[in-house]
Structure formats: C-alpha cells, structure tokens
Amino acid sequence: MRRIAHLDMDAFFASIELLRYPQLKGLPVVIGGGRRKVDDALLTAQPERDLRFIPVADFPLLKDYVGRGVITTATYAARQFGVGSAMGMMKAAKLCPQAIVLPVDFDEVRKYSRLFKSTIVEIAPQMEDRGVDEVYIDFTDVPGGQREGGRVLARLIQKAITEATGLTCSVGVAPNKLLAKMASEFNKPNGISVVHETDLQNKIWPLTCRKINGIGPKADEKLQALGIHTIGELAVLTPEFLIRHFGKATGAWMHEVAWGRDERPVVTSSEPVSMSRETTFARDLHAVRDRAELGNIFTGLCIKLAHDLASKGYAAKTIGIKLRYDDFKIATRDQTLVGHTHDAAVIRQTAGQCLKRVPLGKKLRLLGVRAGTLEKTENLPENPEKGIFNASNMPDAYIKRSLIAPENIANDALTRQLF
DNA sequence: TCTGGGGTCCTAGGACCC
DNA sequence: TCTGGGGTCCTAGGACCC
Numbered sequence: 001m002r003r004i005a006h007l008d009m010d011a012f013f014a015s016i017e018l019l020r021y022p023q024l025k026g027l028p029v030v031i032g033g034g035r036r037k038v039d040d041a042l043l044t045a046q047p048e049r050d051l052r053f054i055p056v057a058d059f060p061l062l063k064d065y066v067g068r069g070v071i072t073t074a075t076y077a078a079r080q081f082g083v084g085s086a087m088g089m090m091k092a093a094k095l096c097p098q099a100i101v102l103p104v105d106f107d108e109v110r111k112y113s114r115l116f117k118s119t120i121v122e123i124a125p126q127m128e129d130r131g132v133d134e135v136y137i138d139f140t141d142v143p144g145g146q147r148e149g150g151r152v153l154a155r156l157i158q159k160a161i162t163e164a165t166g167l168t169c170s171v172g173v174a175p176n177k178l179l180a181k182m183a184s185e186f187n188k189p190n191g192i193s194v195v196h197e198t199d200l201q202n203k204i205w206p207l208t209c210r211k212i213n214g215i216g217p218k219a220d221e222k223l224q225a226l227g228i229h230t231i232g233e234l235a236v237l238t239p240e241f242l243i244r245h246f247g248k249a250t251g252a253w254m255h256e257v258a259w260g261r262d263e264r265p266v267v268t269s270s271e272p273v274s275m276s277r278e279t280t281f282a283r284d285l286h287a288v289r290d291r292a293e294l295g296n297i298f299t300g301l302c303i304k305l306a307h308d309l310a311s312k313g314y315a316a317k318t319i320g321i322k323l324r325y326d327d328f329k330i331a332t333r334d335q336t337l338v339g340h341t342h343d344a345a346v347i348r349q350t351a352g353q354c355l356k357r358v359p360l361g362k363k364l365r366l367l368g369v370r371a372g373t374l375e376k377t378e379n380l381p382e383n384p385e386k387g388i389f390n391a392s393n394m395p396d397a398y399i400k401r402s403l404i405a406p407e408n409i410a411n412d413a414l415t416r417q418l419f
Numbered sequence: 420t421c422t423g424g425g426g427t428c429c430t431a432g433g434a435c436c437c
Numbered sequence: 438t439c440t441g442g443g444g445t446c447c448t449a450g451g452a453c454c455c
Contacts, residue, residue: 008455068420068421069423070423070424072423085455087421088421088422090421091421091422093420130454131426132455134455214452215453216452217452217453218451218452218453219452247429249430250429273426273427273428274425274426274427275425275426276425276426277424277425278423278424280422280423280424318447318448320448328421328422331449331450332450333448334448334449335447335448336446336447336448366423368424368425424455425454425455427452427453427454428454429450429451429453430449430450430451430452431449431450432447432448432449433447433448434445434447434448435445436445437442437444
C-alpha cells in the first residue's frame, strides 16, 4: 500500500536561532529580513549579537533597519500575539512590541537544511525536496514503512532528526502527498499524524478549502462566493459544476482533491526551470529622476544572476525583467536569444531591451532580472554559434525572433538614454 | 507602518512550420 | 492556389507555494 509522508521542520528559522541563543527560549522572537541590507544593517549596528536581544519597542531606529522587510517566521511565543510569517516587520513590531528581532542567518539555515535532509535520506532514500524546511518521503518500500500506517517510521525519522540537529519536526503520513501535507498540520509542533482513506469524512471534509495545497486566496474567495467553505461541501459538487466555474483543469482537479485523490509521485530530483534576482528598493524610485541609482541596481542584479547561473553550471536562453510599481502592479517582459548565455553583459543588454518595452512613468518599487529556458552548460555545444554567448561572440541578430510589435518598443531619446 | 525573494505551473493568443 | 488542422515556440500575466 502506498504510504507517503510530509515532513516539515517546526518554526525552522526561529528554532535555529533558539538553538544558538537558548536564553531566548519562551520569549517572543520574530525573524525577519529577506533583504540582505536589513541583515547587514543589524549586524553592523550590533556586532555583538547579544546586544540585539532588545525588544522592538526599545529600538528607536527600527524602521531604518527593517525598512520594508517582512517576517520569515516567529517563535510560538510571538505567534500568540497574532504575528505570523509574511507579515510586514513594522506591523509585527506594533502587534508585539516586546518581540526581539533577529536577522535570518541564511548560511546557518542552509546548513541545518542539508543536515536534516541527509538524515532522512539515510533512512528513507525516496525524498522530494520542497524547500529549506519541507520534504515529502515515500514510505511505501522502506522497511517498516507500513507499520502502524507509517507511524513507526515517522517516529524513527523524527528522533533521528532531533538527534542530528536538536530541532523538532512534524510529520503526516497518508496514502498520497495531498493528504500527507494536510496531516502534517494536525499535530504541530513535534507531532505525528496518520491518515487513512477511511479518515476522509471525519478528518478531511470538516477542514476549510484553504487547507488544500493549491487553493489560495483567489480560488477560496470564489468558492466562498458560491457558498462553499469546507472540503466536504466541495466534495458534494459535481465535476461539471466545478469545471463550469473554474475551468477544465482546475475544476476537475478540485473534485479529485476533495475526494482525497492524488496520484503525484514523490520526485527525488529535478532540474531548475529558471533563476532570478530581484530587489525591493528602500524607497520608490523613478526611472528618470533616479536614473543613476536604478541603473546601478539593474547592473548589479544582472551580475549576480550571471554569477548564479555560472556557479551552478547553467546557461539561459530567455532573459526577462520584472517591475513592481508603487501601486503594486507587476509588469514582466522577456526575450529569447538565439543561444544560451551566462554572461553578465549579454544579460544586461537583453534585459535593457526588455526595459524599453515597459511603461516607466510610474514610480518603481521593485526591479528583477530573470533567466529562463535553462540548459546545463556541459550539454551545450562548443561552437559559439549555438553554444554559449558572451559579449565578444554574440551575433548581431542575437534575438531569437521578434514577436514584439515595433510600436511597443519605446525608441524615444529619453528611453534610449536610460537603457 | 502596508505588503520580501525565489521559485513552479497554467493559460491564452499569435507566429510559424509542416 | 486554396484550405484546414496540428504542433511548437514566444510572450505576458496571474495564481500559488515556501
């Protein structure tokens, strides 16, 4: 019988900090940043990390440090105050003034991430990576994986992870990934939950539709408008009805998941589809008035992206940009090249072409550069005509095929001058 | 005091090729 | 020459997830 586990680490980022600073145990702590700048500012301001154990309220320059940052995670003590991940840092500070703010230590997070995953793989080799703190594990063919519906193996893995890392995790075991993911939420923290097909009515159907991995705020809003709140209510609807309201693929999928059906395999390895770098500015910038600053940031992003690609051994055939305006509206443009590149100059030039096709009247909040249609560098031919482009061997007609109407390319003096 | 950064997948129209 | 259909690529936007 197929047994799939979903495992996620409990308050991963926060727990790592608590491990390092046990004196914070039981106190409300919010871990934030996301922006390197914030982290750097905090570390510069308080090189002795102990000095940072100051409540947010006593942090007069907080805004300068956290700026537009959001919370990555919060300890359970902080969550009591309604503080949660993805919340703006300043809002969290208001909700819980006694909270202590710490920056994310990404190197440390990666270290623990590798550690807990390698611990799992030694016990159960079929593991799917779902981010720094989450995995799926196929228990089906692991010795003992069927005992007590998977509970015995879950307990073994949980214990091994705690021994190796000092951290706790929650595990859900079920017939498939969909149900395993929901099950891992049932008993947090440090819990195990086993779900069988027969539990569908009593354990799954009472849950809100939002608990389904794949139903987000938009789909939920539509369902609410139709009077559907729980998964049980969703299960009653015919596929035809759902297809009428949500389209062919989504409608059919919704019906399947409401009945707890999911045949997706546990995928142990995959190739990246795209890589990107983006940054939210400390203040909104204008393409004309803040030209120099914007240009520097833009070039910096291209250089970082080129470095990411090269260091991971990939080259990209599609280069794109992403803008977020001050009103939070997003625009993207991309362009496909005749060959692949991981060269910063080529990326910068192509991304610059993209920028010419986007309205630049409004102030900008975010700028991003993206590389898509990736190929392993080692799989590309040596011949520069088809292989890897850099600034010196790039052909004049390096754009794959122009599907962009000329009138959509700004060619006025100002735009030419800018990019 | 609004709302980070890095991803995946899907849709949809038009171009283009056979 | 006309007509149509299928398949794939390119681009833009959007939903969703960690």
